[in-house]
Amino acid sequence: xxxxxxxxxxxxxxxxxxxxxxxxxxxxxxxxxxxxxxxxxxxxxxxxxxxxxxxxxxxxxxxxxxxxxxxxxxxxxxxxxxxxxxxxxxxxxxxxxxxxxxxxxxxxxxxxxxxxxxxxxxxxxxxxxxxxxxxxxxxxxxxxxxxxxxxxxxxxxxxxxxxxxxxxxxxxxxxxxxxxxxxxxxxxxxxxxxxxxxxxxxxxxxxxxxxxxxxxxxxxxxxxxxxxxxxxxxxxxxxxxxxxxxxxxxxxxxxxxxxxxxxxxxxxxxxxxxxxxxxxxxxxxxxxxxxxxxxxxxxxxxxxxxxxxxxxxxxxxxxxx
Amino acid sequence: xxxxxxxxxxxxxxxxxxxxxxxxxxxxxxxxxxxxxxxxxxxxxxxxxxxxxxxxxxxxxxxxxxxxxxxxxxxxxxxxxxxxxxxxxxxxxxxxxxxxxxxxxxxxxxxxxxxxxxxxxxxxxxxxxxxxxxxxxxxxxxxxxxxxxxxxxxxxxxxxxxxxxxxxxxxxxxxxxxxxxxxxxxxxxxxxxxxxxxxxxxxxxxxxxxxxxxxxxxxxxxxxxxxxxxxxxxxxxxxxxxxxxxxxxxxxxxxxxxxxxxxxxxxxxxxxxxxxxxxxxxxxxxxxxxxxxxxxxx
Numbered sequence: 001x002x003x004x005x006x007x008x009x010x011x012x013x014x015x016x017x018x019x020x021x022x023x024x025x026x027x028x029x030x031x032x033x034x035x036x037x038x039x040x041x042x043x044x045x046x047x048x049x050x051x052x053x054x055x056x057x058x059x060x061x062x063x064x065x066x067x068x069x070x071x072x073x074x075x076x077x078x079x080x081x082x083x084x085x086x087x088x089x090x091x092x093x094x095x096x097x098x099x100x101x102x103x104x105x106x107x108x109x110x111x112x113x114x115x116x117x118x119x120x121x122x123x124x125x126x127x128x129x130x131x132x133x134x135x136x137x138x139x140x141x142x143x144x145x146x147x148x149x150x151x152x153x154x155x156x157x158x159x160x161x162x163x164x165x166x167x168x169x170x171x172x173x174x175x176x177x178x179x180x181x182x183x184x185x186x187x188x189x190x191x192x193x194x195x196x197x198x199x200x201x202x203x204x205x206x207x208x209x210x211x212x213x214x215x216x217x218x219x220x221x222x223x224x225x226x227x228x229x230x231x232x233x234x235x236x237x238x239x240x241x242x243x244x245x246x247x248x249x250x251x252x253x254x255x256x257x258x259x260x261x262x263x264x265x266x267x268x269x270x271x272x273x274x275x276x277x278x279x280x281x282x283x284x285x286x287x288x289x290x291x292x293x294x295x296x297x298x299x300x301x302x303x304x305x306x307x308x309x310x311x312x313x314x315x316x317x318x319x320x321x
Numbered sequence: 322x323x324x325x326x327x328x329x330x331x332x333x334x335x336x337x338x339x340x341x342x343x344x345x346x347x348x349x350x351x352x353x354x355x356x357x358x359x360x361x362x363x364x365x366x367x368x369x370x371x372x373x374x375x376x377x378x379x380x381x382x383x384x385x386x387x388x389x390x391x392x393x394x395x396x397x398x399x400x401x402x403x404x405x406x407x408x409x410x411x412x413x414x415x416x417x418x419x420x421x422x423x424x425x426x427x428x429x430x431x432x433x434x435x436x437x438x439x440x441x442x443x444x445x446x447x448x449x450x451x452x453x454x455x456x457x458x459x460x461x462x463x464x465x466x467x468x469x470x471x472x473x474x475x476x477x478x479x480x481x482x483x484x485x486x487x488x489x490x491x492x493x494x495x496x497x498x499x500x501x502x503x504x505x506x507x508x509x510x511x512x513x514x515x516x517x518x519x520x521x522x523x524x525x526x527x528x529x530x531x532x533x534x535x536x537x538x539x540x541x542x543x544x545x546x547x548x549x550x551x552x553x554x555x556x557x558x559x560x561x562x563x564x565x566x567x568x569x570x571x572x573x574x575x576x577x578x579x580x581x582x583x584x585x586x587x588x589x590x591x592x593x594x595x596x597x598x599x600x601x602x603x604x605x606x607x608x609x610x611x612x613x614x615x616x617x618x619x
Contacts, residue, residue, distance in 0.1 A: 047419060055422075107562070108603060110358075114551065118550075119595075123589075123592060244426060248423060284441045284442070288442075292438065295428070295430030296427075298430065303406060
């Protein structure tokens, strides 16, 4: 336990050093990686551990983003409290949905959460207090003056995002290694056997859904911070797809993998951009190449290494020994 | 009273399009045990092909026929080249349960990107085969148009053809047998793998019709069929995912219900209404309206 705290503090220090040495764009992408890492850990917890599929994590991120922005703008709360609100509101939302979801299996749950991912942005469009299509501003303010003139806005975002991500991953990894993590894995492997050993599987599934939603909501608030805005256009179905892809690529049941998955998700638009420009820079190419790459990666990985590249290597390693 | 009747008719027309989508989902679910989220993508690609034909020749029905053919080919192709490969790598481990669902999602994304690369993101529209101006009864013009009537008639014709295929032909019998008990069907000499591919083809064709009919009164874009997929899924769940009759009934109920919400309460609640229906059905009667005490198999 003490070792783990030391590890996370060391990671934070490394991130600080990196943040000082790279240019503005990379710092911004660093904040994005941190955001995706939180979002992917919510899928790892839900799908990799408790065995429930959710295609609606993008919608949960929207819930978090909107509650953070509403709390900051309408209640005039401090910034940290906006993030707390994002976690609390999305956890409540998740608990509510989880109560329905715990009774659903496979395709029913997938379809229901898909419906949520398609529909939630539509709902945000319909209500005036959610700002409609243009959305509402989410401004966490300038970095404190004592960091000096050099300290840019994006570096400030990067600091906040990395701090939140490290904190969230620390908590998540502890939860996954605790009694709860073991119980979830037991339910996923054989829910009947788990129930016979005295596990209340419905309650545990609702708990998993709640924690996962809280993480997704937190990621949504971080995302809102990096783009200074919450709008329906930011939390599309494509976002939910990208999250599923990132989680599958990372290996759905490995928490350290989320950093790798997040890295890929941030790298794909970059790679697509370079490719599209080389191929002629046509407008359609720019718009749809990232989606094409994401889907091809998703399909290939789900067919050939459904449990993530890490899993396959590990298995090969075991065979050799 | 008159408004209620008009709402009912419009709802019937909307619901009959949902019926095709939910039927396509149910057909695949029965034979493969996968909810095929790529159905929206397949229907979209077929509709784009139908749109190209219809706008070049200016004959809607030729476009529709091409969309059906394209949808059927696409459906068979997806099963043959994609699902078979997926199941051959029959996976174990934490992702085993979720792999097929995620794979169909990936396919939806793939088809969407390909359509986007070819046709771009701008809205297209197909010239409707009938007038969209409402019928005039005496002095009043009602919102129910010849196009709505045509949609209802087309859908019911297709439903009748499907019913004949499934109830009166050998093909239909083997389709039902392989869905109900694949191993026994195989022992009885039915080539279940090929039958399944035919089932996917039928589902694909039906999805193509749904796409064309929706687009005849709306716009076509790489995202325009997502809501149809969601409402088709809700309708299929109302029917219990297993029953073809149930899914059609579910779709009609859903279409009429949502149109009532639309006309009497407002657009903002249509989606919430659909979602609430889905949750309520799943909590209260998860086996769907056609279940007779049999437990859900999922």
